[in-house]
Amino acid sequence: MSDSYVHGYDSQEALRLKDQADALVDLLHADTTYPDGSTVLEVGCGVGAQTVTLARRSPGALITAMDRSPSSLLEAERRVAEAGLRNVTFVEADLFTPPFDAASFDHLFVCFVLEHLADPAAALRTLQRLVRPGGSVTVIEGDHGSIVFHPDDPCARSAIASQIALQRDGGGDALIGRRLYPLLSEAGLAGVSVGPRMVYVEGSRPDLAEVFTRRTFTAMIAGVRERVLASGRMNPARFDAGVRALERAAAPDGIFCYTFFKAVGRVLHPAAPDGGAELGQGHAAV
Amino acid sequence: MSDSYVHGYDSQEALRLKDQADALVDLLHADTTYPDGSTVLEVGCGVGAQTVTLARRSPGALITAMDRSPSSLLEAERRVAEAGLRNVTFVEADLFTPPFDAASFDHLFVCFVLEHLADPAAALRTLQRLVRPGGSVTVIEGDHGSIVFHPDDPCARSAIASQIALQRDGGGDALIGRRLYPLLSEAGLAGVSVGPRMVYVEGSRPDLAEVFTRRTFTAMIAGVRERVLASGRMNPARFDAGVRALERAAAPDGIFCYTFFKAVGRVLHPAAPDGGAELGQGHAAV
Numbered sequence: 001m002s003d004s005y006v007h008g009y010d011s012q013e014a015l016r017l018k019d020q021a022d023a024l025v026d027l028l029h030a031d032t033t034y035p036d037g038s039t040v041l042e043v044g045c046g047v048g049a050q051t052v053t054l055a056r057r058s059p060g061a062l063i064t065a066m067d068r069s070p071s072s073l074l075e076a077e078r079r080v081a082e083a084g085l086r087n088v089t090f091v092e093a094d095l096f097t098p099p100f101d102a103a104s105f106d107h108l109f110v111c112f113v114l115e116h117l118a119d120p121a122a123a124l125r126t127l128q129r130l131v132r133p134g135g136s137v138t139v140i141e142g143d144h145g146s147i148v149f150h151p152d153d154p155c156a157r158s159a160i161a162s163q164i165a166l167q168r169d170g171g172g173d174a175l176i177g178r179r180l181y182p183l184l185s186e187a188g189l190a191g192v193s194v195g196p197r198m199v200y201v202e203g204s205r206p207d208l209a210e211v212f213t214r215r216t217f218t219a220m221i222a223g224v225r226e227r228v229l230a231s232g233r234m235n236p237a238r239f240d241a242g243v244r245a246l247e248r249a250a251a252p253d254g255i256f257c258y259t260f261f262k263a264v265g266r267v268l269h270p271a272a273p274d275g276g277a278e279l280g281q282g283h284a285a286v
Numbered sequence: 287m288s289d290s291y292v293h294g295y296d297s298q299e300a301l302r303l304k305d306q307a308d309a310l311v312d313l314l315h316a317d318t319t320y321p322d323g324s325t326v327l328e329v330g331c332g333v334g335a336q337t338v339t340l341a342r343r344s345p346g347a348l349i350t351a352m353d354r355s356p357s358s359l360l361e362a363e364r365r366v367a368e369a370g371l372r373n374v375t376f377v378e379a380d381l382f383t384p385p386f387d388a389a390s391f392d393h394l395f396v397c398f399v400l401e402h403l404a405d406p407a408a409a410l411r412t413l414q415r416l417v418r419p420g421g422s423v424t425v426i427e428g429d430h431g432s433i434v435f436h437p438d439d440p441c442a443r444s445a446i447a448s449q450i451a452l453q454r455d456g457g458g459d460a461l462i463g464r465r466l467y468p469l470l471s472e473a474g475l476a477g478v479s480v481g482p483r484m485v486y487v488e489g490s491r492p493d494l495a496e497v498f499t500r501r502t503f504t505a506m507i508a509g510v511r512e513r514v515l516a517s518g519r520m521n522p523a524r525f526d527a528g529v530r531a532l533e534r535a536a537a538p539d540g541i542f543c544y545t546f547f548k549a550v551g552r553v554l555h556p557a558a559p560d561g562g563a564e565l566g567q568g569h570a571a572v
Contacts, residue, residue: 146434150464178436181488182539196486202467253468
């Protein structure tokens with residue numbers, strides 16, 4: 001087997017895996033596009049994983065990506081520049097003290113952020129004030145309680161439960177996806193619509209198993225190993241067996257399912273009771 | 287409030303609930319239609335809940351509905367007649383000893399049956415022999431492990447776990463949905479394709495909450511109360527609290543999600559290695 005063959009094979013594999021990663025991005029983001037000239041605030045952009053997708057799908061929108069971590073913002077800026085995108089401005093700020101006037105933006109986008117907050121309802125109330133009446137709020141979160149896998153394994157279930165407990169100890173909620181409808185409704189948003197998005201990985205989709213089951217979910221669980229062991233919730237042997245069982249679920253006769261929840265609501269400020277009628281075309285609908 | 291108003295209101299409510307029930311039927315069955323003149327074996331038709339839908343959606347197909355219970359068959363026959371359908375024949379037989387020659391049917395349909403069997407793989411191997419090469423096998427099952435609800439409640443989780451345990455004690459598997467891909471593949475079916483079908487019930491859908499969360503799922507859990515108490519798995523107070531918590535999930539700010547799995551595979555008998563090419567139009571695809 002020549003080097004070029006190996007190289008060619010690797011490139012093909014990389015391409016296939018990229019296709020699967022793109023399919024996951026589509027599952028979550030394909031129906032989010034903002035009109036040319038509209039202003040969008042992305043809260044908690046982190047290292048820009050969603051920012052690149054957002055900016056690429058709405059090339060005429062003006063996106064402000066906010067995060068409180070300077071190092072994350074630098075990485076996000078690098079990724080956006082690398083993608084050749086020029087419609088993103090970066091702002092360093094905490095989401096509870098955003099440096100913007102009320103009604104400064106047409107739309108708000110929040111992805112994988114609320115799960116880390118002790119009071120996601122308060123965050124939503126603060127943030128939606130930044131959106132003009134009639135503007136939209138889009139929230140995407142996962143839910144670790146939605147996981148279904150085969151073959152079943154008690155150590156894998158314990159490892160997932162330990163990650164959920166650690167996140168709860170830190171004030172977050174790994175099960176927040178299911179709560180988006182009441183959360184957005186209670187924050188005062190109107191016309192809230194939620195769509196579950198299930199990733200279903202079976203044996204006929206080995207590339208999706210690689211990208212999602214192994215490299216995304218199992219890697220995330222493996223990443224909390226030291227903290228789980230330090231917490232005394234599991235011993236090393238059981239935790240490692242759990243991670244192996246999750247990898248086993250990515251085999252040709254294994255199954256792994258995970259559900260994300262995507263919610264969209266409309267801002268109706270008290271000052272503008274008829275603002276709802278302004279909702280523009282291109283609104284992110286689920 | 288006059289009697290006629292009450293009656294009118296009740297009728298409207300009945301219509302709305304019927305719409306929701308129809309939506310659930312569509313979710314599971316809308317993509318199953320069989321060509322005119324084709325022969326379909328429905329195994330384990332029970333009281334005909336699926337038979338009516340099957341016969342109505344494929345009015346030109348010849349359906350044989352089989353069950354081992356004479357009383358269930360009588361009820362199924364009554365329902366099918368009441369629906370004005372004439373394309374169904376009823377046969378009393380056990381699915382492990384079906385009174386048919388090999389390759390007697392074009393298609394096989396199995397819905398909510400494998401979950402009750404100690405050896406679903408053996409059942410599939412036996413049953414698929416009844417289908418001609420190139421014919422299809424469609425299987426639909428639920429998975430109680432896919433349930434996500436809000437607000438969370440430990441008694442509700444225990445009640446569901448108790449039902450799963452009871453079914454396991456009886457030789458069945460309430461978590462079989464996730465296993466359809468490996469089950470059909472290992473039974474020798476080709477081109478197996480599985481589609482998860484999630485029922486997502488949020489506060490904006492009170493009629494679906496009534497039909498699915500309350501009258502279907504919660505009623506099923508409430509129905510095993512005596513067996514759960516007799517098994518000693520839960521005491522009456524905790525079980526009843528669990529049922530109330532499931533009803534609570536059907537409230538306007540509650541959430542209930544359940545995933546069904548629908549699998550379709552193709553029969554490729556060893557005697558007809560090229561049989562796969564015969565697969566006709568109208569094949570139930572997921």
